[in-house]
Amino acid sequence: MYQYGFWSVVIVNSLVFIIFAFSFVRPKNAIDWRVFGTFSAFIVALFTEMYGFPLTLYMLSGWLGRKYPSFAIPSHDSGHLWFSLLGLKGDPHQYPIHTISDWLIIGGLVFLAITWGFLYRAQRKNKIATTGPYYVIRHPQYVAFIAIMFGFLLQWPTILTLVMFPILVTMYVKLAKREEADSIERFGEEYLGYVNRTGGFFPKLKIEK
Template sequence: MMQPETQSSYGLWSLVIINSAVFIIFAFSFTKPKTQRDWRSFGAFSAFIVALFTEMYGIPLSIYLLLPWLSAKFPGIDFLSHDAGHLPEMIFGWRGNPHLGPFHIASDILIFGGFIMLSSAWRILYLAQQQHRLATTGLYARMRHPQYVAFVLIMFGFLLQWPTIVTLVMFPILVWMYVRLAKSEEQDALAEFGQAYEEYRQKTPAFIPHISARDVPRTRPH
């Protein structure tokens, strides 16, 4: 049974501010938004991060709302302790350190990988914009919108680590918004690059890369 940590688990607004600022500044350093569309994309991600850390360290609104059901379904767990706030680990029976649980590890991989993806994608896009050409190399050779895929991976990673009612509602809305922004960007690219972009669009998937024959490991015949 976990020992109560209620007095020190939440109301830590300095951690809300510090963690939100770190991830928002980190994302800003990669994306460097310039257009109104860029700022909408970055602003939506920032709102998700603030909502997440507000519940993680400030006010656990989702846990308060779900506490009667959680307490009845999983007796013996103090869901107002910070460790128990990692709900996927608790619900699926992980009783060790939640930071070493399978959902948290998967979360770390998605978040870290998402930021690497975001950094790589925006570096390629920035160079292409400076040279007034299409971004078709690196991740852009596999998908047309890797920057939005990266944002979705990061947000989904945080959901695995610390799901809340607010962020679960925000997530599909933000995914829908990113799809809309991607379509809007494509119309601008068509207007600027014409047939060149149409050919690129025909052979390159928007979000989920194709697995081609060259991606499949070949086995030698015995």
């Protein structure tokens, strides 16, 4: 049975994630919109292949069919490519790869919601966000987005999303640097002190001298 073609599911899932992301990002300029647009394209491409049309599976069908004789394009489970490539058998949803991806996606969404609360309260007071996740890293919101995307790559890798992932990570890094430059101009030494004691995307390791 052909297990794709569920375009209503593609639309609903895409809208849910895009609207959720928009509620936190709130693009303010052309660069913000470009990053948000690329993230939205990642989400649409992902769900299109997950429920609409498995483009990656068709493009790789010749090689996959020769290497894995039991591989079947109409099967939804075939879209869990890491599962197939590792030669695993059974239900892909029952294996650690899928569990890890679920935790990354759900954890990323929860972490994003948590970080937004701290950032929102700081912005309302016209202060630097230095509490909660911001106490140890300066850009937890982007860490959350990257975790969500990486989780989806583990669960349902496609050619388009594999290409877009490093592009988006690069865009987030550049956006973070631009925001830091703006914050230094706005808060001066106070923000420089914050930079010195925190990491950007990972906690800063304190090395005892």
